[in-house]
Amino acid sequence: MEQLQRTPLSDVHRSMNALMAPFGGWDMPIQYEGIIAEHRACREGAALFDICHMGEFIFQGDLVADGLEDIFTFSVVTIPVGRSRYGFLLNDAGGIVDDLIIFRLADDTVMIVVNAATAPKDFAVIRERLKGGILTDITADTGKLDLQGPLSREVMTRFFGPAIGELPYFKFITTTILGVPATVSRTGYTGELGYEIFLPADKVSELWQLLLSDSRVKPAGLGARDLLRLEVGYSLYGNDLSEEITPLEAGLESFVNFGKNFVGKDALLRQKEAGPSRVKVAFKVNSRRSPRHDYTIRSCGADAGIVTSGAFSPMLGCGIGLGFVTPELAQVGTPLTVCHDKVAMECSVCTLPFYSGGSLRS
Amino acid sequence: MDLYFSKEHEWVKISGTTATVGISDHAAHELGDITFVELPAVGKTVKQFETVAAIESVKAASDIYSPLSGKVTSINETLENAPEVVNESAEEAGWICTIEIADPTEVKNLMSKAEYDEYLKSL
Structure with missing residues (x-):
């Protein structure tokens, strides 16, 4: 069996007596205290998740001329700088290669955040479809922690100042956390107010300890995360989405922009015509x-x-x-x-x- | 009161001709948060090691096997709406049902507490 990848926190999770299991090729915490208790912490307080397994790519170039705009089911070039958008990477048959979020970092730069298990495949597919620009996989150097729950805003502003507290849903800021550049995004996978924090991998342990030093914050594993996302009806790639399932079948047509070009569009139009x-x-x-x-x-x-x-x-x-x-x-x-x-x-x-x-x- | 355990991680406490049945603390811990217990019908007759109830947790669904043969005489109705009691107190308040014992000699197929503890170490 292939060696599991480890996040910067794998040893920390073990020291906290987490139940660990493979997920998407990574050694991940499933639960600490218990799935129901961690679920409650997120619905009522604030829960902290190690999400370092997710993939991050940076694209730099001309979004239109280099072909990035024609790859996904949504327009990238119309995302304002400082905002993010959710949608799909499809195959020619309209099947979902992955669901992902693109963050517009600058006019010529985006960050593409993808699922862990599909990250290598996604990178190859996107690179093959690009006509120019530079695509870089920064997963190994990038840490990601999610702080989610109704109290997450109070916790974030306590540690990092009031600007984060003013972020609207699906907006992010690039700021300094623990002396290093970090991206803080008002997004999540729980149905609660929350933040996704991207920062250099070597600072993840320090941020984890800092956030947990607030007694309102509880660590939560992938078990609670799965339950939280299902209660609000979010699809999970590998379960509810796959290369054999189209966004139309998955009830996610609102994330498909038929007014633009994208790989898989012809197949989706045919399916739309016939009805799935x-x-x-x-x-x-x-x-x-x-x-x-x-x-x-x-x-x-x-x-x-x-x-x-x-x-x-x-x-x-x-x-x-x-x-x-x-x-x-x-x-x-x-x-x-x-x-x-x-x-x-x-x-x-x-x-x-x-x-x-x-x-x-x- | 005599306490015995099965290899499938049920416990049974024997008092006269009545046996109280549940799952062990070890089993409850392994299952994780318990979300549903399917209790047997009172009056149901079961044979030793046959399914008497079922339990579901956030992780898995499993059958509960009767440690002894007999007839179900009562069930722990608390578990219908509060199955988490099994996590909190698997070997006391989280009992599943009581059985009128059909054959007391069947305890020879079960383990004492000390034997069960040894058995857990071997897993």
Whole structure:
């Protein structure tokens, strides 16, 4: 087996008795105190996540002439400096190579933030499609910590000053933290008010200790992060998104700009015309049972689809899940049954997000 | 009161002809946060090491096997809405059900507390 990559905090997590597991080729903390307690810390206070496994690339060049503008499902050149945008890198068939966020650092410079497991593939695909400019993988030198939760603004301004507190959603600033340049972005993956902090990898441990020195901040692992993102209906690459799934099937057409060119556009237009044969569905279980990845969705006694993500939602007090079914079964209120071995869970199709009480835009 | 454990990490406390059944502290810890317990129907008859209940956590779904044969006489209804009690007190307040013991000699297939502790070290 290939050697797992380690973040600057791998030893720190172990010293904190974290349960560690491989994720996307990295040795990552799944939980410290417990997934439910860490989930609560993020919904009610402030939770700190080690997200150093995610990939970061810098592109420098002419965004239009060098071809960057035609690579993604969204326009890069229209992102104002200091703002970021979410969307997709697609293959020719419209399948999702990755979902990512692009940060406009300057007129001629962007940072592309991608998923850990797909980072090497993404880098190769983007480089191959570029006609010029310089693309650099800065993942190894870049640390990333996410501070998320309703109290995260108070914690950030306490340590780093009031300017960060004024950041609106999907805006970022380049500032100095611990004496080094850092990018602080008002984004996240939890449905709560929160920040993603990018800084040199050799400063990550110091920032981790500093933020945890505030008693309102609790460390949280990828287990809580997965639960938090599912409650607000965010898709997870590898579960809910893949090269075999298009943004139309995944219910994410709002992140596709058909007014511009991008790889995969022709395939998406054809699919839009014909209508996708399967679509994402969100459903609630009528009990505390948890649907799980790869469980079968049935309707009227016949197999009807597959669960891609599922969990028990502490905020709703019931099981919740995402999956794919034929479009007629995705109508809100449609009864579905999720099956695995001898267990059958009665479910009902619902709208997203499952949980809408978060502090995201506060 | 006699306390025994199974290799599948259930415990059973025997008082006269009644056995109280649950999962061990070790099993509860390994499962992580418990989110659902499927309790058996009172009156259900089970054989030793057959499924009597089921449990789900944030990590996994597992069956709970009856350490002894018998008939279910009561269930811990608290767990229906507060399954986290199993995490807080797996070997006391987090009991699953009681069973009227059908065959007391079946304890020979179970481990004492000391034997179970040794067994855990071997895993």
